[in-house]
Structure formats: C-alpha cells, structure tokens
Amino acid sequence: MPSSSTPLPGPLSGLVVIDLTRALSGPYCTLQLAELGARVIKVESPEGDEARWYGPEFDGTSVYFRSINRDKESIVLDLKEPEDRGIFEEMLSVADVLVENFRPGVMERLGFDWNRLSPRFPGLVMASISGFGQDGPYRTRAAYDMVAQAMGGIVSITGTEEGQMTRVGVSIGDLAAGLFATIAIQAALLERVRTGKGSRIDVSMLDCQVALLENAVARFHATGQVPKPEGSRHPLVAPFDIYQAADAPLAICVGNEAQFAKLAAALGRPEWVSDPKLSSPGRRSENQAALKKAMEEALKAKSRCQWIAELEQAGIPTGPVNTVADLAADPQVLARGMLIRPKGERDGMKYAAMPYKMSSIPPDRMHRAAPAVGADRDAVLSTLKEALPHPKGETWPA
Amino acid sequence: MPSSSTPLPGPLSGLVVIDLTRALSGPYCTLQLAELGARVIKVESPEGDEARWYGPEFDGTSVYFRSINRDKESIVLDLKEPEDRGIFEEMLSVADVLVENFRPGVMERLGFDWNRLSPRFPGLVMASISGFGQDGPYRTRAAYDMVAQAMGGIVSITGTEEGQMTRVGVSIGDLAAGLFATIAIQAALLERVRTGKGSRIDVSMLDCQVALLENAVARFHATGQVPKPEGSRHPLVAPFDIYQAADAPLAICVGNEAQFAKLAAALGRPEWVSDPKLSSPGRRSENQAALKKAMEEALKAKSRCQWIAELEQAGIPTGPVNTVADLAADPQVLARGMLIRPKGERDGMKYAAMPYKMSSIPPDRMHRAAPAVGADRDAVLSTLKEALPHPKGETWPA
Numbered sequence: 001m002p003s004s005s006t007p008l009p010g011p012l013s014g015l016v017v018i019d020l021t022r023a024l025s026g027p028y029c030t031l032q033l034a035e036l037g038a039r040v041i042k043v044e045s046p047e048g049d050e051a052r053w054y055g056p057e058f059d060g061t062s063v064y065f066r067s068i069n070r071d072k073e074s075i076v077l078d079l080k081e082p083e084d085r086g087i088f089e090e091m092l093s094v095a096d097v098l099v100e101n102f103r104p105g106v107m108e109r110l111g112f113d114w115n116r117l118s119p120r121f122p123g124l125v126m127a128s129i130s131g132f133g134q135d136g137p138y139r140t141r142a143a144y145d146m147v148a149q150a151m152g153g154i155v156s157i158t159g160t161e162e163g164q165m166t167r168v169g170v171s172i173g174d175l176a177a178g179l180f181a182t183i184a185i186q187a188a189l190l191e192r193v194r195t196g197k198g199s200r201i202d203v204s205m206l207d208c209q210v211a212l213l214e215n216a217v218a219r220f221h222a223t224g225q226v227p228k229p230e231g232s233r234h235p236l237v238a239p240f241d242i243y244q245a246a247d248a249p250l251a252i253c254v255g256n257e258a259q260f261a262k263l264a265a266a267l268g269r270p271e272w273v274s275d276p277k278l279s280s281p282g283r284r285s286e287n288q289a290a291l292k293k294a295m296e297e298a299l300k301a302k303s304r305c306q307w308i309a310e311l312e313q314a315g316i317p318t319g320p321v322n323t324v325a326d327l328a329a330d331p332q333v334l335a336r337g338m339l340i341r342p343k344g345e346r347d348g349m350k351y352a353a354m355p356y357k358m359s360s361i362p363p364d365r366m367h368r369a370a371p372a373v374g375a376d377r378d379a380v381l382s383t384l385k386e387a388l389p390h391p392k393g394e395t396w397p398a
Numbered sequence: 399m400p401s402s403s404t405p406l407p408g409p410l411s412g413l414v415v416i417d418l419t420r421a422l423s424g425p426y427c428t429l430q431l432a433e434l435g436a437r438v439i440k441v442e443s444p445e446g447d448e449a450r451w452y453g454p455e456f457d458g459t460s461v462y463f464r465s466i467n468r469d470k471e472s473i474v475l476d477l478k479e480p481e482d483r484g485i486f487e488e489m490l491s492v493a494d495v496l497v498e499n500f501r502p503g504v505m506e507r508l509g510f511d512w513n514r515l516s517p518r519f520p521g522l523v524m525a526s527i528s529g530f531g532q533d534g535p536y537r538t539r540a541a542y543d544m545v546a547q548a549m550g551g552i553v554s555i556t557g558t559e560e561g562q563m564t565r566v567g568v569s570i571g572d573l574a575a576g577l578f579a580t581i582a583i584q585a586a587l588l589e590r591v592r593t594g595k596g597s598r599i600d601v602s603m604l605d606c607q608v609a610l611l612e613n614a615v616a617r618f619h620a621t622g623q624v625p626k627p628e629g630s631r632h633p634l635v636a637p638f639d640i641y642q643a644a645d646a647p648l649a650i651c652v653g654n655e656a657q658f659a660k661l662a663a664a665l666g667r668p669e670w671v672s673d674p675k676l677s678s679p680g681r682r683s684e685n686q687a688a689l690k691k692a693m694e695e696a697l698k699a700k701s702r703c704q705w706i707a708e709l710e711q712a713g714i715p716t717g718p719v720n721t722v723a724d725l726a727a728d729p730q731v732l733a734r735g736m737l738i739r740p741k742g743e744r745d746g747m748k749y750a751a752m753p754y755k756m757s758s759i760p761p762d763r764m765h766r767a768a769p770a771v772g773a774d775r776d777a778v779l780s781t782l783k784e785a786l787p788h789p790k791g792e793t794w795p796a
Contacts, residue, residue, distance in 0.1 A: 011585040011588060054634060063620040067615075067616035141710060144653055147651055150720065151725070160557075165719065166558060166630050168570070170552060170611060170613070170614065186585060187435075210751070212573055214749065217465075219462075227722050242544070242553070251548035281452070281453070324555070324624055327615075328615065335533070349616075352608050355578050355602060
C-alpha cells in the first residue's frame with residue numbers, strides 16, 4: 001500500500017538512504033537522491049535539524065528548510081538512547097546508503113563509525129561530508145559555507161574589476177559538496193553491483209572548492225599569475241561579459257571568429273574583423289576594455305530586447321541579466337517545469353526543481369512538502385521490515 | 399595487457415563512455431566519470447575540441463583544455479564520413495554511456511539521435527547537455543557560460559552591497575551542468591541494473607542554475623522580495639561575512655547562539671549576548687551593518703593569524719580569504735592530495751584533483767596528461783572488441 005511517504009518515481013527507485021545530515025551540504029545531497037527516486041529517511045535529533053530555525057518562515061516553518069527537505073521522511077531518534085540506537089541499527093540493516101555531515105569524530109563517539117558499521121553492514125555505502133575532510137591538519141575544524149568559499153579561493157576571483165571581493169550569491173561551499181557527494185555515493189552503489197561491497201566516502205567542502213577552481217588552479221601553475229576578480233567578464237575570452245544596452249544590461253558571449261564577425265556586422269562595425277587588436281580571442285581579451293567601450297557605444301542605440309532578438313537571429317549567444325523574479329516568470333523555466341509546488345504547500349509557493357530530465361522521471365509527478373519533525377515515525381517503523389526487503393543491498397535489485 | 403590508455407582505478411571500472419563533448423560543461427562531466435574509473439573515449443572532429451585553442455598555453459597545448467581532459471583517450475572521427483560512422487557505431491555497441499553537448503538538432507542531423515540509437519543500443523545511456531534543453535521555446539538558442547549565469551539569476555545575487563553585479567569567478571554555468579549531468583548518468587546506470595534498459599538524459603545549463611538558486615527561489619516566492627547582491631555577507635544569517643583584522647581579511651561564521659556567545663567573549667564584548675538587537679540570527683542579520691562595524695573595531699587589535707588561532711580554539715568557524723596561490727600552498731589542500739601532476743606534464747605544473755576520497759580510489763594513483771588530438775586511435779580500434787566485452791551493458795558487470 002503506497003503510504004503518504006511513497007518515494008518519488010525515478011531511476012533510484014528501491015534504494016534506501018538514511019540521512020543524518022543537517023543544514024545544507026548534506027540535505028542538498030539527499031535532495032538529489034530523493035529527486036531521483038530513492039527513499040530518504042531523515043533522522044533528526046530531538047531538537048530537529050538546525051535549519052528548521054533559519055529565517056524567513058511561513059506557516060511556522062523555515063522556507064530554507066522546506067526548500068531542501070521536500071520529498072523526504074523524518075524520524076526523531078536520540079542516538080545516545082539504547083532503544084533509539086536499536087531502531088537506527090535496524091534501519092541500517094535495510095539501508096543502502098548512510099549520509100552524515102557531523103564534524104569528524106562525532107560518528108566515532110556515537111559508536112557508528114565506518115570501522116564498526118562496515119563489518120556489520122558490508123553492503124552499506126557511508127558518506128561523510130565535512131568542512132575539511134576526515135584527515136589532514138584541519139580535520140577537526142568547523143566550517144560553514146562562507147569559510148569554505150573564502151579558504152577555497154572562489155571569493156578571491158569573484159568581485160569587481162577594482163578588486164572588491166564578494167561571496168558567490170548562492171552557498172556554493174555547501175552546494176558543491178552536496179553535488180560531489182551525490183556523485184561519489186552513486187559511484188559506490190555502481191561499484192557495489194560489481195563487488196557486493198559498500199564503500200566509505202569522505203567529501204570535504206574545501207576539496208570541492210578546489211575542484212571547482214580547475215581552470216584557475218591550472219592557469220596559476222602554468223603562468224605564475226594569481227587570478228583576481230574580473231567583474232562580470234571572462235578571464236580569458238572576449239567579448240564574454242555583460243554590456244549595457246539603451247535600457248538594461250545583457251550578456252554577450254563570442255566563442256569563435258565566425259561569431260565575432262557576426263557580432264561586428266550586427267553592431268554595424270564590420271571593420272572590427274580586420275582590426276589586428278581584435279584578431280583572436282586572446283587579442284580581444286587583452287584589449288577587452290576598449291572593445292567593451294566600443295560595443296556599448298553601439299549598443300546604446302537600441303533596447304536590450306531589440307538587441308537580444310537581433311543577436312540571437314545572428315546566432316550569437318546572448319541573454320538578459322535576470323533577477324530571481326524575472327527567472328520565475330521566464331517562459332523557458334516554466335516550460336521546463338523548473339518551479340514546483342509540492343503537495344501540502346500553499347498557493348503561490350514554489351521551489352526550484354532539480355534539473356533531471358530523463359526517461360524514467362515523469363514530468364508530472366507530485367512532490368511532497370518537507371516533513372514536520374518526526375512526522376514519518378510510524379511509517380518508518382511499520383514498513384521497516386516489509387517494505388524494504390533487500391538486506392544490506394547485496395540483493396538489490398531484488 | 400594494460401596499454402598506456404588504461405583507465406584510472408576507481409569505482410566505475412569497466413564502464414565505457416563515448417564523449418562527443420567540447421569546451422567545458424561536457425568535458426567536466428566526463429572528467430568526473432574518468433576520475434571515478436570509467437574509460438572515457440573522447441571523439442573529436444578533425445578540427446579537434448575548440449577548447450584546445452583557449453589560452454593560455456604551454457608546450458603547445460591549452461592549459462584550459464589539459465585541465466579537464468586528463469585521463470581520457472582521444473580518437474578523431476568525421477561523423478559525416480561513412481567509414482568513421484561505422485567505427486562510431488562499433489564503439490556505441492560496446493559503450494555504456496554517450497555524452498554530447500551539441501546544440502539541440504545536431505545529433506538528429508547526424509542520424510545519431512535517441513530515437514534512432516535507442517532501438518539499436520537498448521542498454522545505452524545517452525546524455526545531452528545544452529544551454530536551454532531539448533524542448534521549450536529557447537531550445538535552439540546557443541548559450542555559453544556567461545549567458546547561463548546571467549539568465550539563470552546567479553549574477554543578480556552576486557556582487558557588491560551597492561548593487562554592482564559580477565559573474566561568479568568560476569564558470570559555474572558550465573560546471574554545474576557537468577555535475578548534474580554526471581549525477582543523472584550514474585542514476586541511469588543504476589536504473590539499468592534493475593531494468594536492463596538505457597535512458598535518455600536532457601540537462602540544460604539554465605535548469606541547473608535554477609537548481610542552484612534553491613534558497614533564493616524559495617525566499618522570493620515566500621516573501622515577494624527580490625534577492626540582491628549582498629557583497630560578502632550571507633543574506634539571512636549574521637555574523638556570516640568577511641571581516642578586516644589588523645592586517646588582512648578573514649571569514650567568520652556564527653550559526654547558533656552558543657557560537658555567538660563564544661565570539662562575543664573572544665572579541666572582549668560579552669555584553670553583546672544580552673543586547674536585544676543581537677539576540678537571534680535574524681535580529682543580528684537585521685543589524686548586521688552595525689555589528690560588522692563593532693566586530694571590525696575589535697578585530698583591528700590583532701593580526702588575522704592571531705584571530706584565526708583564537709577563534710578556532712573557541713570553536714568558531716573561521717578562515718583566511720585565500721588567493722589561488724595561498725590555496726596551492728595550503729597544508730590541508732596538500733595533505734588531501736588535491737593538486738596533481740599527471741604523467742607527461744612538466745615539473746611544477748599542477749591541476750585540481752576531483753574531490754573523491756573513497757575506499758576504491760587509491761590515493762597514489764597516477765594520472766595521465768590530456769591526449770593529443772586522435773592520440774589513442776590505434777588503442778581504441780584494436781581494443782574495441784577484445785577489451786570491452788560487455789555488449790550494450792546488459793551484462794555489465796561482466
């Protein structure tokens with residue numbers, strides 16, 4: 001009997017994830033798994049996930065929390081209490097994946113570290129997300145998103161051309177860790193199909209920032225030059241920036257010579273093509289300030305909307321600088337179903353969908369709102385044995 | 399006999415990926431798969447991946463290209479030529495995954511769209527990455543990273559408090575699409591274990607930006623307020639920002655009341671704890687400008703290094719604002735092996751590793767430099783039948 005806590009239909013149907021995570025990095029990871037069809041059971045301490053208290057709220061619950069905990073179940077367990085520990089172990093015996101984002105050392109203190117779990121649950125994939133990882137000199141340090149962004153170097157290359165550094169507007173320190181952890185978990189599940197064995201996964205927020213800096217790291221080592229913030233322009237390619245039209249800014253990106261010729265023609269400056277200062281992406285990048293000035297001189301003749309239509313027609317990648325409000329009304333975003341209202345959410349409330357368009361994900365499936373603390377206790381306990389028949393995953397798929 | 403093109407050891411060992419992608423989003427996706435142990439065969443047009451021409455270069459090859467195409471093989475095929483089409487089809491018959499990032503319509507014109515491939519290769523997972531997706535009003539439009547960042551809203555919330563918007567310093571429009579595509583591909587492979595069938599995956603750069611905006615999208619719909627750039631501070635929580643010490647800036651993040659009390663004590667301002675203007679994360683966020691001023695007044699008494707030591711001791715998440723040069727010398731980054739020099743790269747050259755620390759990834763495995771155009775043609779052709787024994791994936795794991 002499908003209960004209210006039936007997982008979403010999706011490619012990971014049948015997989016069970018025990019989710020000990022709080023705040024953002026871990027919950028964003030398990031949101032991916034839930035969105036892909038896994039059953040995600042959020043195990044909360046009696047106080048609940050701390051993100052339940054982050055503002056703003058409506059209907060008594062944090063919007064922040066609701067956004068990333070939809071389509072999951074919740075059970076409250078006190079992992080220091082014998083009875084609750086027993087329930088947790090029973091859950092582990094039918095789980096495929098355990099995800100946690102405590103500070104390194106906490107799982108050991110609870111007696112649920114990999115060395116103790118692995119012999120008992122040999123098919124279990126256990127993923128830990130932490131600020132700096134399970135080893136190395138900083139392993140015991142705490143990190144939140146802003147620390148990962150700052151230490152990870154992304155702040156040092158984000159900001160104005162004058163050098164004022166800023167944060168990335170989304171919590172990329174947490175989100176990147178959530179995405180890389182999801183990739184590692186699925187890789188471990190694929191490996192388990194071959195080997196029958198689970199894996200230990202150790203994802204660090206700092207490592208994930210390094211991985212995102214791939215080009216900046218390579219450039220620094222190749223040239224010795226320390227990358228800096230460059231405003232809205234690309235560090236290597238031009239034109240590849242935001243430009244002002246008569247009324248509003250737009251992005252224009254030119255990736256090759258054919259596109260540059262089309263741009264020059266569209267802006268009424270065909271002579272640019274034979275200008276030696278503009279004869280390659282590298283030359284244009286060196287002279288990007290003068291080029292930008294000349295482009296904006298031409299662009300001020302028409303409105304953004306007119307330019308986008310004309311440049312698009314010419315095959316030049318372009319688009320407006322959208323606010324979140326613009327985005328929420330964008331025809332493509334709406335056509336792709338990227339804004340969803342889970343069952344149980346009030347009219348007008350919408351969340352970002354995850355971007356998985358694939359054969360086995362029906363576009364019209366119904367999402368569930370994030371659970372109240374412990375809301376699924378009965379469902380979890382009663383279905384623990386019947387509904388989850390694959391012990392330790394060795395027999396998955398059943 | 400392991401040839402020079404033996405894939406890295408890793409959890410995806412035995413899987414074969416045919417990679418038609420160019421530039422960044424697709425190659426970053428297939429880099430993840432290669433890093434996890436899959437065999438990635440990059441199929442290049444006779445001109446080669448356009449990213450081979452992005453500056454800066456050394457030893458005659460683009461650093462940009464090398465950074466994201468290590469640990470892959472390259473074969474040149476002209477997919478309009480009958481003989482090369484035959485080789486490509488032979489490759490598909492032993493492949494698990496096909497990834498492409500042409501504009502929608504190109505695979506149809508080549509005769510290799512899903513409707514034609516799926517009946518012939520029923521186990522194939524085919525992933526397409528594009529600017530706006532395979533359907534919707536913008537499907538035929540071109541997009542590069544800056545267009546996705548601008549249209550996707552992240553630019554509108556990244557920048558200075560005064561409202562000067564900037565790009566995210568890394569190409570998050572491409573990288574996010576690469577990561578979400580990797581997740582979808584692995585989910586499809588897991589599903590195939592259960593069903594024996596491949597899947598069609600459609601990842602849009604714009605959709606991926608929406609997915610990264612999760613909290614901003616939810617906040618906007620809950621409150622009606624349009625999120626704006628906030629400099630380096632968190633939009634909802636304070637203190638959660640970059641602050642100036644005597645000599646240099648540092649990040650300080652306070653997530654709860656206990657941490658705030660410790661911070662107040664460490665800065666010699668214990669009275670803050672009983673100040674009603676600072677009594678909750680929300681109140682502190684409302685009064686963050688005054689709080690920041692008071693904090694920087696206290697912080698100027700000591701150097702960044704001293705403050706980091708003291709705040710860390712007190713358990714408050716903190717860290718320096720690192721440049722890429724700082725990061726490249728950071729003890730934790732080095733201890734975690736996050737900078738790698740593939741075999742065939744000159745001394746001193748280093749690339750960002752991907753952040754997968756898991757049981758089946760040996761920390762000391764040797765990476766290979768990115769291939770020259772077509773460098774692995776013989777290896778691919780000669781091993782096509784013998785080395786890749788699992789037709790259409792139905793029998794994977796062999």
